[in-house]
């Protein structure tokens with residue numbers, strides 16, 4: 597295992613920069629916000645850790661990219677910023693996300709709530725879910741894993757056409773696996789930064805995708821025609837566990853981060869680190885390092901402390917998002933589905949530590 601440890605000076609310059617205009621902008625931030633962000637280069641800080649590389653197949657080793665500090669982000673002429681007219685993140689669900697309508701609806705509301713806290717200050721809107729057939733995308737059965745896959749580029753075209761006027765971006769989410777072109781095995785997601793459009797699949801985030809008993813194998817499937825989408829009816833969807841919710845929140849915020857112009861982070865352990873495989877994605881934290889946090893704050897204009905509090909509120913609110921009315925139609929409606937937030941507990945503890953550092957008080961929450 598290798599650690600990428602930058603000097604205090606390097607991290608300070610990456611965060612604050614040496615450009616007098618950006619330095620003065622930094623100094624105008626609230627004392628609490630600066631106290632927190634300065635943890636990036638405080639040697640004894642345990643909030644922000646260096647990046648660790650576990651193998652040659654990790655992202656940084658296999659995809660060398662130039663690092664992006666705050667100043668480079670700030671000066672990037674191609675990056676997109678929300679405006680009062682384009683202030684909403686739209687989420688379009690493609691196919692079902694859960695095994696029942698209730699699970700599907702609740703799950704997408706949890707993701708919406710999470711994005712609203714993460715991109716604090718922007719509005720997140722849900723578009724009416726559509727079946728795969730509505731997208732008119734190509735599809736296939738993967739030769740290795742035997743599961744159904746839909747063509748990511750075709751979905752992007754579909755989403756681009758559906759992008760509402762007030763959208764900063766539109767992101768599609770699906771439980772069907774994706775492929776970018778015939779010669780590729782699969783892709784977790786694909787985005788067009790210039791169009792502000794992205795599609796991401798959570799198919800491989802279920803606990804069973806890589807197991808031999810995976811139920812999404814469509815071996816017997818014979819494609820009748822390119823427009824026969826009936827194979828997607830009742831297709832296997834993994835159970836929505838806390839880990840699946842965590843992985844999908846992580847992917848969604850990482851990918852939307854790219855749409856804001858944040859490139860892969862090479863400074864500290866951070867949500868914006870690239871990941872080459874699921875194991876590496878799981879190691880990546882849910883939080884942004886101060887350098888990436890300053891980039892996002894610069895794009896959206898939130899108060900960092902308020903944003904952290906909103907994230908804690910989302911974790912604490914583990915009840916169903918909408919109170920259930922008395923069921924009229926089916927027994928299914930009677931299910932009260934609590935948000936499975938067990939996997940977020942460690943992160944909550946971390947945010948509370950951050951708030952304590954920022955507000956210079958003792959942590960009010962301690963783990964045993």
Ligand SMILES: [Zn+2]
Pocket residue numbers: 850854860869870871
């Ligand atoms: Zn990425």
Ligand SMILES: [Zn+2]
Pocket residue numbers: 861862863864865866867868869884885886887888889
């Ligand atoms: Zn970062």
